[in-house]
Amino acid sequence: MKSKRVLMQGNEACVEGAIAAGMRFYAGYPITPSTEIAERCALRLPEVGGRFIQMEDELASMAAVLGASTAGVKAMTATSGPGFSLKQENIGYGCLAEIPCVIVDVQRSGPSTGLPTSPSQGDYMQARWGTHGDHPVIALSPSSVRETYRLIIRAFNLSEKYRTPVIFLMDEIVGHMREGVALPAPRDLIINKRHISYHDGANKQCYAVPEGEFVPAMKPFGQGERYNITGLAHDVSGFPTNNTDIAGALYTRLMEKIDRNLDDIVRVEEYKLDDADTAVVCFGGTARAVMSAVLEARAAGMKVGMFRPITVWPFPAAHLRARLPGLKRILMVEHNYGQMLLEVQRVAAERVPVGFLGRWDGTVIPPEDILQKLREMEGSAHAE
Amino acid sequence: MPSELVHKFMRIDHLPHIWCAGCGNGIIMHDVAVALQELIDDPSVPISRDKTVIVSGIGCSSRAAGYLDFDSIHTTHGRAIAFATGIKFARPELEVIVLTGDGDCSAIGGNHLIHAARRNIGLTVVTFNNDIYGMTGGQYSPTTPTGDKATTAPYGNLDRPFDIAQLAAGAGATYTARGSAYHARETTELIKQGVLHKGFSLIDVYSVCPTYYGRKNGKGGAVEMLQWQKEHMVPAAAYYAMSEEARRDKVLVGVLSHTEHPEYTQQYTGLIERVRAQSGK
Amino acid sequence: MRYEMRFSGSGGQGVILASVIVAEAAVAAGLEAVQSQSYGPEARGGMCKAETVLSREQIWFSKVTKPDFLLALTQQSLDKYAQVLADRAVVMIDDGLTVPQGLDKKQVLALPILATARDKVGKLMTANIVAVGAVNRALGLFDEQALREGVRRHIPAGTEELNWKALDEGAALVTEQQAAAFARSLD
Numbered sequence: 001m002k003s004k005r006v007l008m009q010g011n012e013a014c015v016e017g018a019i020a021a022g023m024r025f026y027a028g029y030p031i032t033p034s035t036e037i038a039e040r041c042a043l044r045l046p047e048v049g050g051r052f053i054q055m056e057d058e059l060a061s062m063a064a065v066l067g068a069s070t071a072g073v074k075a076m077t078a079t080s081g082p083g084f085s086l087k088q089e090n091i092g093y094g095c096l097a098e099i100p101c102v103i104v105d106v107q108r109s110g111p112s113t114g115l116p117t118s119p120s121q122g123d124y125m126q127a128r129w130g131t132h133g134d135h136p137v138i139a140l141s142p143s144s145v146r147e148t149y150r151l152i153i154r155a156f157n158l159s160e161k162y163r164t165p166v167i168f169l170m171d172e173i174v175g176h177m178r179e180g181v182a183l184p185a186p187r188d189l190i191i192n193k194r195h196i197s198y199h200d201g202a203n204k205q206c207y208a209v210p211e212g213e214f215v216p217a218m219k220p221f222g223q224g225e226r227y228n229i230t231g232l233a234h235d236v237s238g239f240p241t242n243n244t245d246i247a248g249a250l251y252t253r254l255m256e257k258i259d260r261n262l263d264d265i266v267r268v269e270e271y272k273l274d275d276a277d278t279a280v281v282c283f284g285g286t287a288r289a290v291m292s293a294v295l296e297a298r299a300a301g302m303k304v305g306m307f308r309p310i311t312v313w314p315f316p317a318a319h320l321r322a323r324l325p326g327l328k329r330i331l332m333v334e335h336n337y338g339q340m341l342l343e344v345q346r347v348a349a350e351r352v353p354v355g356f357l358g359r360w361d362g363t364v365i366p367p368e369d370i371l372q373k374l375r376e377m378e379g380s381a382h383a384e
Numbered sequence: 385m386p387s388e389l390v391h392k393f394m395r396i397d398h399l400p401h402i403w404c405a406g407c408g409n410g411i412i413m414h415d416v417a418v419a420l421q422e423l424i425d426d427p428s429v430p431i432s433r434d435k436t437v438i439v440s441g442i443g444c445s446s447r448a449a450g451y452l453d454f455d456s457i458h459t460t461h462g463r464a465i466a467f468a469t470g471i472k473f474a475r476p477e478l479e480v481i482v483l484t485g486d487g488d489c490s491a492i493g494g495n496h497l498i499h500a501a502r503r504n505i506g507l508t509v510v511t512f513n514n515d516i517y518g519m520t521g522g523q524y525s526p527t528t529p530t531g532d533k534a535t536t537a538p539y540g541n542l543d544r545p546f547d548i549a550q551l552a553a554g555a556g557a558t559y560t561a562r563g564s565a566y567h568a569r570e571t572t573e574l575i576k577q578g579v580l581h582k583g584f585s586l587i588d589v590y591s592v593c594p595t596y597y598g599r600k601n602g603k604g605g606a607v608e609m610l611q612w613q614k615e616h617m618v619p620a621a622a623y624y625a626m627s628e629e630a631r632r633d634k635v636l637v638g639v640l641s642h643t644e645h646p647e648y649t650q651q652y653t654g655l656i657e658r659v660r661a662q663s664g665k
Numbered sequence: 666m667r668y669e670m671r672f673s674g675s676g677g678q679g680v681i682l683a684s685v686i687v688a689e690a691a692v693a694a695g696l697e698a699v700q701s702q703s704y705g706p707e708a709r710g711g712m713c714k715a716e717t718v719l720s721r722e723q724i725w726f727s728k729v730t731k732p733d734f735l736l737a738l739t740q741q742s743l744d745k746y747a748q749v750l751a752d753r754a755v756v757m758i759d760d761g762l763t764v765p766q767g768l769d770k771k772q773v774l775a776l777p778i779l780a781t782a783r784d785k786v787g788k789l790m791t792a793n794i795v796a797v798g799a800v801n802r803a804l805g806l807f808d809e810q811a812l813r814e815g816v817r818r819h820i821p822a823g824t825e826e827l828n829w830k831a832l833d834e835g836a837a838l839v840t841e842q843q844a845a846a847f848a849r850s851l852d
Contacts, residue, residue: 005692006692006818007685007688007689007692007700025470025473027469027470046655046656046659046660047659047660047663049656049660051473051474053469053473053652055466055469056496056498056499059462059463060463060466060469060495060496060499061466063459063460063463063466063467063469064466064467064469064470064473065470066459066467066470067466067467067468067469067470067471067474068470068471068473068474069470070457070467070470070471071437071470071471071474071478072474073474073475075470089460090460090463093459093460118703173701173727173728176702177700177727178685178688178698178699178700178701179688179697179698179699179700179724179727180688180691180692180697180698221437221455221457221475221478222434222435222437222455222475222477222478223434224434225455226433226434226453226454226455227456228395228449228450228457228458229456229457229458230450230457230458231458231459231460232458239398239450285727288725288726288727289726289728291725291726292726295725364728366726366728366730367725367726368730
């Protein structure tokens with residue numbers, strides 16, 4: 001039986017999905033346009049036996065989330081631009097120490113304080129490269145309220161499976177949008193439990209990877225394991241090491257646990273691409289205008305389709321590469337100065353021309369502008 | 385030969401420690417270990433080793449977490465109390481001990497210190513207070529006395545120093561105390577009381593850093609610096625027996641403040657029960 | 666067909682909630698609805714607009730570019746948003762406002778929304794609910810049950826009677842001729 005449809009905001013769906021995924025700890029600091037996530041967590045978590053804490057700052061929020069996760073509780077924080085910058089150091093700690101958690105970034109416009117209530121996708125590259133040093137990243141980006149609910153569950157599942165922080169890259173368009181959603185029944189959801197192992201021998205191989213696995217099993221604090229976690233390069237026992245062979249092997253494993261599992265991690269939405277000569281690439285809330293434009297273009301007889309990374313990091317390079325032979329042109333549409341554009345250009349590698357329609361003034365790209373750009377690109381191709 | 389305590393509560397395969405000869409940090413770590421051993425071995429105290437977590441930040445002090453054989457986490461610079469808040473708030477049944485330094489907890493981590501104190505969350509914070517940034521080679525910290533020299537204060541430090549214990553008390557900590565590397569037995573007792581206290585506890589323990597602080601400031605070596613603590617730091621009974629005049633150049637070793645206020649995670653557990661009773665869940 | 670609605674006024678007048686209630690009622694009535702809003706940093710006093718898009722089909726682009734309906738409760742918001750409207754757009758305003766030049770008066774439904782909330786319902790803060798009652802009556806969007814469901818999900822328990830009165834008083838402001846003239850179909 002389908003549940004009753006209700007009007008729900010993207011930020012609210014993020015919380016409800018996270019709770020369905022088993023999130024029982026939230027630490028955060030108020031910041032527009034993500035604040036509704038904190039507010040709803042404060043209201044809802046005690047109802048399900050979970051815990052909400054408003055920390056003194058963004059750095060503390062990220063630290064508390066990592067602490068809670070080491071204690072065995074699925075944990076989340078949410079923020080926006082300036083706060084995302086502040087969280088970066090501890091996100092890197094989570095990457096190195098392999099602590100699962102989910103960081104929601106509801107992007108807003110501009111560097112620094114910018115336009116706090118206006119939409120943007122300007123944190124795309126920061127989601128990949130925000131914390132220092134080579135590190136693994138998984139980032140997912142939803143384009144509707146309905147997808148937000150299901151995708152945040154996937155964010156938790158991937159986080160647990162790969163023992164890594166997952167960035168949930170929302171934008172103001174989806175975060176503040178309300179639409180009718182019918183939430184799936186709990187039995188229709190797949191929820192990854194934390195992979196836990198206890199007492200695997202004399203205390204001390206907590207970062208050893210079992211045969212056939214790509215991450216060590218977790219051992220929550222308070223169970224008698226008595227092991228050590230550090231942000232320094234460490235050996236399989238979890239203790240600091242200056243041995244560059246051991247450090248190098250650790251860093252490589254952290255990257256490869258993602259790189260070798262792209263089939264499992266990467267998801268895209270491809271719409272009417274099979275006969276298309278033009279692909280519009282977009283992600284997140286921008287897809288709303290792109291879908292409208294693609295439908296109008298099709299109605300006008302143009303062979304246009306949409307390529308939408310749902311997993312935005314790692315970038316779905318293989319999926320896009322597979323589409324190149326049929327394409328005459330690609331149009332990248334995003335609410336920034338050209339960030340995913342760089343990834344698309346890298347993959348297209350001058351085999352297919354890549355056009356760009358961006359906006360970074362805090363306003364939203366309407367479907368008419370996309371349609372006009374598509375006509376221009378088609379027209380200039382005919383003129384050649 | 386390592387003592388029984390070292391065998392039982394320290395990770396001997398990770399010793400010897402990295403601290404310089406003469407550093408006070410080893411004594412303070414020993415005090416923490418003895419305090420925990422006495423509490424764990426006491427059948428009337430409901431503290432178990434497996435439910436005790438040691439959290440540290442970054443700096444000389446923070447290497448202590450790795451030497452103590454408990455669940456331990458060596459976090460990022462300044463954030464030990466924030467990580468510890470996450471652990472304690474997620475699992476209130478855990479005993480969470482934070483080992484930190486003067487720079488880690490009162491400069492880069494000062495905000496977390498005052499807010500954890502304000503919440504009265506049940507953490508026990510032990511500061512290894514050596515008046516200097518040792519790990520990076522002797523820069524002035526928030527507790528370096530005015531006028532003293534450091535590599536970043538070659539002409540003398542202009543800043544006024546923090547009294548970390550008073551700072552925590554002013555922010556709402558319900559148990560604050562001061563110990564010293566010299567006064568090991570007294571300091572161990574103060575740490576035990578801090579762990580037993582329900583609420584936010586901070587024990588500010590004066591360490592000695594002969595390598596970077598003492599040498600630069602004509603304080604002599606480790607022996608002379610510990611001698612200064614012996615002569616100028618006075619346990620409570622003797623301190624309060626002194627005249628005001630005699631106390632003027634003395635520092636109290638003992639409890640500075642001790643009050644009762646509901647502990648934060650317990651309050652939240654009550655909130656959960658209230659909300660669930662109201663919503664019938 | 667896509668039907669774009671813009672609700673505007675000053676922060677604190679509840680125009681965001683009005684647009685949420687219309688979207689909620691649409692969902693209760695089995696329609697597709699997308700609601701969004703934009704605002705400055707002021708919760709009170711600044712200009713504020715909210716948008717609802719209705720359709721019988723899946724709605725992709727979520728923002729309003731050429732509204733088919735505009736509600737304006739302040740002169741400032743009326744002057745600004747009356748400049749971009751769809752053909753045959755309906756503009757509902759508080760009757761204390763001056764219709765700007767260039768806006769066809771035949772499109773305009775000027776109603777005593779604020780006075781009705783203050784004097785007849787007895788609470789100025791119900792002006793947004795009065796407006797929702799008038800909007801629904803004028804445009805003929807939803808049945809009474811769906812509309813009340815939309816309101817009920819967004820008001821504190823115990824304030825139902827006050828809000829039903831506000832809805833009824835709002836609806837009563839629109840004459841039968843006006844309702845016949847402004848009725849819109851989503852087909």
